[in-house]
Structure formats: C-alpha cells, structure tokens
Amino acid sequence: MSAVNDTPALSVVRCAACGRVDTPRRSVCSACLGSQLEALAIQGEGVIASFTTIRRAPTQFRDRAPYDVVVIDLDAGLRVTGRLDPHSSPAAVGARVRLVSVQGSDTVFAVSQT
Amino acid sequence: MREVSIVGIGSTTFGRHAATPIEQLGVQAAVEALLDAGIDRSRIGALYLGNFISGPLNGKEVLAGIVADQLGLPNIPCTKVEGACASGGIAFRHAWLAIASGQCDAALVVGVETMTHAPTAQTTAALNCAMDNENDGPSGLTFPGLFGLAWRIHADRYGTTREQVSAVVKKNKANGLLNPLAQMGATLTDEQIAASALICDPLQLYDCCPASDGAAALVLVASDRLSGTQGMPVDILAAVQTRGSPSIGGHPDLCSFDATVSAAGRAYQMAGIAPGDVDVVELHDCFSVAEIVDSEDLGLVPRGEGAIWAAEGRTAVGGQIPINPSGGLLAKGHPVGATGVGQLYEVVRQLRGTHPNQVRDAEIGMTHNLGGAGVACTVSLLRRPA
Numbered sequence: 001m002s003a004v005n006d007t008p009a010l011s012v013v014r015c016a017a018c019g020r021v022d023t024p025r026r027s028v029c030s031a032c033l034g035s036q037l038e039a040l041a042i043q044g045e046g047v048i049a050s051f052t053t054i055r056r057a058p059t060q061f062r063d064r065a066p067y068d069v070v071v072i073d074l075d076a077g078l079r080v081t082g083r084l085d086p087h088s089s090p091a092a093v094g095a096r097v098r099l100v101s102v103q104g105s106d107t108v109f110a111v112s113q114t
Numbered sequence: 115m116r117e118v119s120i121v122g123i124g125s126t127t128f129g130r131h132a133a134t135p136i137e138q139l140g141v142q143a144a145v146e147a148l149l150d151a152g153i154d155r156s157r158i159g160a161l162y163l164g165n166f167i168s169g170p171l172n173g174k175e176v177l178a179g180i181v182a183d184q185l186g187l188p189n190i191p192c193t194k195v196e197g198a199c200a201s202g203g204i205a206f207r208h209a210w211l212a213i214a215s216g217q218c219d220a221a222l223v224v225g226v227e228t229m230t231h232a233p234t235a236q237t238t239a240a241l242n243c244a245m246d247n248e249n250d251g252p253s254g255l256t257f258p259g260l261f262g263l264a265w266r267i268h269a270d271r272y273g274t275t276r277e278q279v280s281a282v283v284k285k286n287k288a289n290g291l292l293n294p295l296a297q298m299g300a301t302l303t304d305e306q307i308a309a310s311a312l313i314c315d316p317l318q319l320y321d322c323c324p325a326s327d328g329a330a331a332l333v334l335v336a337s338d339r340l341s342g343t344q345g346m347p348v349d350i351l352a353a354v355q356t357r358g359s360p361s362i363g364g365h366p367d368l369c370s371f372d373a374t375v376s377a378a379g380r381a382y383q384m385a386g387i388a389p390g391d392v393d394v395v396e397l398h399d400c401f402s403v404a405e406i407v408d409s410e411d412l413g414l415v416p417r418g419e420g421a422i423w424a425a426e427g428r429t430a431v432g433g434q435i436p437i438n439p440s441g442g443l444l445a446k447g448h449p450v451g452a453t454g455v456g457q458l459y460e461v462v463r464q465l466r467g468t469h470p471n472q473v474r475d476a477e478i479g480m481t482h483n484l485g486g487a488g489v490a491c492t493v494s495l496l497r498r499p500a
Contacts, residue, residue, distance in 0.1 A: 023363060025248040050270075050368050052262030053315040054254055058242060059235045061254035069255045071263060071362055079363040081253045093270045105252040 008099045009041035044099020046074035051091040070109055082107035115214040119347035122151025122333030123459045128447030129297035131327040132231045136172050139329040140181045140226035147331035152344030159218025161192040164205035164225040165451035167240040171232045198244035200485030202454025203492030209334050210353040219339045225455030226329035237325055244486040246361035260487055261401040262314035264369040278421035280307045282402040283320050285430050286438050290445025292471040297447035298324055321402040326447030330455040348465045351385035351495040360489040373491035374411035381493040389413040394464045394473040396457035397482040399442040408482055431473055439471040454483035465498040
C-alpha cells in the first residue's frame with residue numbers, strides 16, 4: 001500500500017517522455033511507446049460513473065458476495081474499477097467517493113460524507 | 115478482392131450435448147454444411163475454427179486440425195481463432211479474407227463450444243479469462259456485472275425501465291420457441307421476469323443467456339467458382355472486424371461499445387448501404403440490455419430508444435427492424451465460440467427464405483458478434499442474390 005499523508009493512494013504510471021498517466025502493469029506507454037514509466041501515487045477521489053451489485057461472484061470473491069463493483073472517474077482523469085466498502089453509504093451514479101484501501105490492483109472506495 | 119458467397123450451412127442444436135466430445139459437435143455441423151453446399155472436400159482450401167474456452171474446460175486445443183482430420187480434409191491450413199465470444203465471427207471473417215484475397219477458392223468455417231459439462235464456477239472462471247485481469251478482475255467484476263453497469267447508465271440517462279427491458283426478454287424467448295435449434299424458448303410474463311433472481315443489479319436471471327453446447331459451420335466459395343456447388347448462394351457484402359478497449363477504464367461510455375460502432379460504420383461503407391436497408395439482424399444479446407445497447411450502436415435504433423423500440427414491437431418479426439428472430443443468445447443459447455457462426459447460419463436461412471421464424475422478403479441481413487469487455491467485434495452484411 002502506498003500512502004500520502006496516511007490517506008491511501010492509487011499507484012499509476014506516468015510516461016517520462018510524453019507525460020501520459022495510465023493504469024499500471026504495462027511496460028510501454030501506449031501513446032508514444034516510451035519505456036520509461038515512472039510510478040506515481042495519485043489521490044483516489046472521484047465520482048461514480050456506474051455500479052452494480054454482484055450477487056453471483058467468482059469463486060475467489062464468493063465469501064464477500066453480495067458486493068458492489070463501482071466504476072470511478074478519478075479527479076486525476078483516469079477511469080478505474082473498484083469495489084465499494086461494505087460499510088459505505090449506498091452507491092449512486094454521480095456520487096463522490098474516496099479510496100479507503102488498496103492491495104495491489106484491489107481497490108476499495110467509499111461514498112464521501114458531504 | 116474477389117466476391118465471396120456462403121453456399122453451405124450446418125448447425126447442431128444449441129443446448130446440452132454433455133455426452134458428445136467437442137470435436138464431434140464441430141464435425142457434425144461441418145458435415146451438414148459440406149453436404150448442404152454439395153462441394154467436394156478436395157476443394158476446401160482452408161479451415162477456420164472459432165473456439166474460446168475448450169482449453170480450460172476440455173483440456174483440448176488444436177481443434178481446427180482435429181476437426182479437419184476427422185473430416186478427411188486435405189493437407190490445408192487449419193487455424194483456430196480466439197476472440198472470446200466473438201471467436202466465431204472472427205473465424206468467418208478470416209475465411210472470407212482467405213478467399214477474397216485469392217489464397218484459396220473455398221473454405222470451411224466452424225464455430226464450436228461445450229460448456230454445460232463443467233461446474234458453473236469453472237465456466238465463470240474460464241469466461242473471466244477474457245477480462246482485463248490486471249485492472250478490472252481484481253474488483254470482483256463479472257461479465258453479467260459489466261452489463262449491470264451498462265444498464266444502470268442507460269436507465270440513468272434515458273429513463274429505461276424494467277418493463278421496457280423485459281420486452282427484449284419476452285420477444286427473444288418467444289422467438290426461441292419457433293426455432294428448433296434453440297435451447298430456451300419460453301412464453302414469459304413481466305411478472306415472471308421481475309420475480310427472477312437478481313444476478314448483478316439491475317440484471318436478473320431472465321436477462322442472462324444460458325451456458326450452452328453447440329456448433330455451427332459454413333462453406334464459403336469464391337462467387338466466380340460456384341459451379342459444382344448446389345443451393346442458393348448468399349453474397350457476403352461486408353465482413354468487418356474491429357478492436358475496442360479490453361478494459362472498463364478504456365470505455366468512455368459504459369453503455370456503448372466503440373468496437374461495435376466502428377465495425378457497423380465500416381460494414382455499411384463497405385457494402386454501400388445504410389442502416390435502413392437492413393431487413394433482419396442477429397446481434398449479440400448475451401444479456402437483455404446488450405441487445406438495447408447493440409441496436410443503438412449498430413445505428414438501427416436511435417440512441418436511447420433501444421428499449422422503447424422493443425417495447426413497441428418494432429424489433430419483432432413483422433416490425434420495422436426484426437432483431438434476433440432466432441431467439442438470440444438469450445433463447446437460442448450461447449455456446450460462446452460457436453455463436454458468431456450460428457448467427458450467420460440463421461441469417462443465411464432468412465435470406466434463403468427457409469427460416470422457421472421467417473422475416474418476409476428479407477434481402478439484406480446483418481450479424482453482430484462481440485467479445486470480452488468489447489475488445490473484439492465483427493459485423494457482417496449478407497445479401498440474397500437478385
């Protein structure tokens with residue numbers, strides 16, 4: 001887990017050549033084929049683009065079902081997939097969320113209290 | 115590029131064939147297609163076979179060569195292609211390309227899958243191989259979930275209701291009752307659909323296609339080499355394949371697939387026709403809401419009105435643009451690697467005028483096959499000869 005001021009942060013990559021920010025686990029920049037990708041921690045804040053409640057889960061998630069999968073449009077400009085914290089307020093399209101935990105690519109968000 | 119025609123078709127029923135080895139299903143469909151074409155096997159210059167998950171579910175690969183061997187085909191290039199649920203459509207396009215480019219004069223296309231013998235968890239895991247498992251898989255997303263996401267946006271943006279989406283389910287299930295190849299035709303009510311189990315809200319059980327076994331096959335021949343074949347050839351006006359994003363994050367709109375929009379655009383241009391010229395469509399309704407999204411992406415229905423058109427009966431046989439008279443994936447079934455070839459089988463029967471759920475005077479037909487999270491798509495346009 002990476003953290004900025006104890007707040008969980010998302011790990012992404014930034015191309016040293018053209019500056020494109022993208023999801024990690026890639027070896028070249030898809031915009032310019034630059035191979036120098038720098039790790040970058042960004043704030044996990046954004047809005048819910050859509051969500052669904054998974055009731056028939058893949059085996060490795062079965063003990064957590066039902067759970068909400070959320071698609072988040074991050075303020076940083078990336079669209080990412082994550083899960084809603086089971087203790088979060090209910091999801092809604094357009095609701096603001098923040099990242100509450102990260103383990104590798106497994107990201108959990110919660111609806112921000114306004 | 116040479117003109118290419120479909121001169122032979124074959125298909126098993128879609129449903130349960132748990133006792134039949136996967137290669138046997140492919141062979142059954144292929145023999146039917148070869149006999150229908152009336153072509154000598156020695157003339158087949160290439161075989162393309164669409165299959166997605168025989169590796170994980172059957173421990174069997176190189177199916178193209180196995181099927182060709184059992185058919186006694188000559189020493190020809192035999193290629194298995196994989197593009198998730200678009201594998202069959204891609205196999206067809208490659209066979210078309212081989213003939214159009216002059217590499218061979220005739221080719222066999224087979225699509226085949228077996229799924230019902232495996233436990234649901236194993237099938238789900240196999241299908242999930244087509245997801246971006248670096249970025250989307252770790253969230254616990256499933257393919258039904260992808261369409262739950264799409265439905266949520268369609269409802270939010272256009273006010274689409276449960277009852278409107280149910281119109282797609284009722285139409286396709288009713289169409290399936292008329293198709294002897296279909297796995298799950300049914301007469302359903304709004305109440306039955308609304309009472310079915312939630313799978314991925316708002317998606318419910320009757321919004322989902324079943325797991326299926328099945329195979330379909332086509333014989334393609336250069337249009338100037340038709341002598342020595344029998345039956346009514348159907349002309350291929352366009353065979354297009356496109357790539358979209360493999361990841362959720364790469365889709366700017368979660369209720370539209372770029373790969374479908376671009377494939378349709380290129381297909382209309384290649385054929386020199388407009389969406390309004392299409393008489394019948396078999397499209398990729400893996401889930402009820404997918405038919406709504408697809409019909410809009412293909413330009414057949416105005417954006418946001420896919421569910422309304424279904425509810426008004428405009429996509430039924432006899433309506434403005436009949437969609438999935440076969441029952442579609444929802445009712446005919448979805449043996450994933452076979453589906454794209456099965457769609458072409460259905461449209462050829464429509465254009466021959468021999469379909470059990472015939473669209474009257476159908477002259478131009480369309481198929482649409484979509485794979486993964488929209489990463490692969492094929493759109494084909496066929497025409498009955500004048």
